[in-house]
Amino acid sequence: MNDRPVLSAERVRADVAELLGKEPNALDPEENLLDLGLDSIRIMSLLDRWRAAGATVEYPDLAERPELSHWITLLTGEGAA
Template sequence: MNTREKRDVPAEADPLTRQLLRQMVAGAMQLELSELPDDEGDLVNHGLDSISTMQLIAAWHRRGVEVGFPELMARPTLGHWWELISHPADGTRAA
């Protein structure tokens, strides 16, 4: 992962939890939570597109989560994304 500047996280921002990750991805894909694939299911095969992915990245950046498009699309699964978010290269952690 590239070294990026730290962003100021708004005080009102909810921490990014695994459940919130699932809710945000479902919303971006216009799916119900129950329609999301399991943690190893390919999100692209379930309809995720690049614009929705970029919107998710922007929303996560506003919460102080630094992750990029190439890292996410290398393996577009909820499980992989949670690993990237909860164990970032800079040592900070999601909730």
Template sequence: MSEETATIVDRDSVIADIAAALGVEPGELTEDTNLLDAGLDSVRLMQLVEKWRSGGAPQADFVTLAADPVLGLWLDVVAP
């Protein structure tokens, strides 16, 4: 089960999760996208962090992600 959990959170799934939260297509997001400017609020960020942490990315941290809400950084933190 630990191998399965480790593969749940990858770069593509993180992008898909964020796109779904924003109501956009994943292809509309670039690594330079500021996710707060794109409309992601703190409640949805908390939901995403919990999803990623339970999916096997314990390094997902609300404070870190909120401090620099650029997609490329989030990918480096959540799905390195």
């Protein structure tokens, strides 16, 4: 397994914010992203971006817990600030 994450917390936050049409710092890490308007098509779009960057996350990993903090932990190993 890679000992360095391929994505940063900032990148994950920025990518999600872009698809939601929000500023990255306006996202509450604990808020349900589906409630903010993220849908399955957008999640798949994010997955495509993140896989292209080397991430190995799967759709169910994101869909089961659609909170930014969880996604950041999955993708980077970091906590969401």
